[in-house]
Amino acid sequence: MKINFRKQSSVYLDYASTTPVSKEVVLAMNKFWTKHFHNPNGLYQASVDSHNYIEGFRKKIASHFDVRAQEIVFTSGGTESDNLAIQGVVYAFLKNNKTVTPHVIVSSIEHPAVLECVTNLEKQKKIRVSVIPVLGSGVIDISALKKEITKETILVSVMHVNNEIGVVQPVKEISKIIRHFKKNTVGDHNSVYPLLHTDASQSIAYCDISLHALGFDLLSCNAGKICGPKGVGLLITRKHVPIESILFGGSQEFSIRPGTQALPLIAGFSQALEDALSHKDAEVQRLREYKKYLYEFFVERYSEVIINGSQDEFLSVPSILNISYPHIESDLLVIELDHKGFCVSSKTACKYDNPDESYVLQALRPEMNDLPEAYGTLRISFGRYTKKKDIVAFTKAFSEVVDKYQKFQSVLEK
Numbered sequence: 001m002k003i004n005f006r007k008q009s010s011v012y013l014d015y016a017s018t019t020p021v022s023k024e025v026v027l028a029m030n031k032f033w034t035k036h037f038h039n040p041n042g043l044y045q046a047s048v049d050s051h052n053y054i055e056g057f058r059k060k061i062a063s064h065f066d067v068r069a070q071e072i073v074f075t076s077g078g079t080e081s082d083n084l085a086i087q088g089v090v091y092a093f094l095k096n097n098k099t100v101t102p103h104v105i106v107s108s109i110e111h112p113a114v115l116e117c118v119t120n121l122e123k124q125k126k127i128r129v130s131v132i133p134v135l136g137s138g139v140i141d142i143s144a145l146k147k148e149i150t151k152e153t154i155l156v157s158v159m160h161v162n163n164e165i166g167v168v169q170p171v172k173e174i175s176k177i178i179r180h181f182k183k184n185t186v187g188d189h190n191s192v193y194p195l196l197h198t199d200a201s202q203s204i205a206y207c208d209i210s211l212h213a214l215g216f217d218l219l220s221c222n223a224g225k226i227c228g229p230k231g232v233g234l235l236i237t238r239k240h241v242p243i244e245s246i247l248f249g250g251s252q253e254f255s256i257r258p259g260t261q262a263l264p265l266i267a268g269f270s271q272a273l274e275d276a277l278s279h280k281d282a283e284v285q286r287l288r289e290y291k292k293y294l295y296e297f298f299v300e301r302y303s304e305v306i307i308n309g310s311q312d313e314f315l316s317v318p319s320i321l322n323i324s325y326p327h328i329e330s331d332l333l334v335i336e337l338d339h340k341g342f343c344v345s346s347k348t349a350c351k352y353d354n355p356d357e358s359y360v361l362q363a364l365r366p367e368m369n370d371l372p373e374a375y376g377t378l379r380i381s382f383g384r385y386t387k388k389k390d391i392v393a394f395t396k397a398f399s400e401v402v403d404k405y406q407k408f409q410s411v412l413e414k
Helices: 023-034 045-065 078-096 112-123 142-148 171-186 252-256 263-278 280-301 330-339 359-364 366-370 388-413
Strands: 072-075 103-107 128-132 153-157 195-199 218-222 233-237 320-326 345-348 375-381
Touching (some): 023 263, 045 072, 045 263, 072 078, 078 112, 078 153, 078 195, 078 218, 078 233, 103 112, 142 171, 171 195, 263 280, 280 320, 280 388, 330 345, 330 388
Parallel strands (some): 103 128, 103 153, 195 218
Antiparallel strands (some): 072 233, 218 233, 320 375, 345 375
């Protein structure tokens, strides 16, 4: 099958949603679709070869995170990895503790895979949940977190980088707080609980995601955010972490995630991760220039624009800029920009109780819930194949859309 890598007619600025698969990744996967298609769990040599390939990729991926190969569990993606981390830890605790209701802490801006998972567990009365607010910068309120940790807390789940506003959370600091709690309150620095889980899907290409840098017990991520294939992710679960499988059917992936492993996708994941990390420094510098250009455009041209989340280069990734503009609804902005050839995503931060609006921005700017005018919100996110001319062209298109609706509003007011 011949794959066409020609430039698409539209400009793609929604990398935080998903990324195009790179040519290098496609080439890395090709031979595993037909030549090495065998089930890696069989006894004959072809199956053993497939198994060995998987273990080679597992070892290579583990080295990037500074963990053991046996601590890497392949999954179908980030959502499954988050669910496996949370439910797996909760069920392992409940298996041996029948009288204590475990306590789980999450931030108010976690991915739905985390928030909906803990909400469901709480509805079943399996856990008690504390939701920690964020500051205006988008960073979790550390003082509130410290107050919520108790001896019943078994898990703290805080994403490394938020997928809507691109703000980096202080995962390493949270890890230190948990260790301090174990030593001084629990009285045992070797205590298993509380555990720390982080979703690093948005940070993997731009931040240090090693164990040394973050101090995690469990980490989730997926290949679809780094120009790898969709349908494959991983969960790192350290050897001291008690965890139960949430699926049934086989003993694959150390009996934590049953099902025949997708060797071609794992090969693509390995290649995508290697490429992302080898080009990380250059990409961070390049994309930060693009983000600065966009930021200055909005600030200098439109005083009414709200920039959502901290723009400090140490508190945000260079690939995401989230803005809110009054008087034009989010969906309308997206449709108009799409008509002009630009793919971006939308959220609206106006009324708090609207399920279609961004809970992240509601948590970040609660005062916006009382504004009389709806603020249409755009997340502009870019990556490997974004060019400076794309950013420049986007600013022109955005201006044209705003000018159009300002003129329309003027006519209505006459």
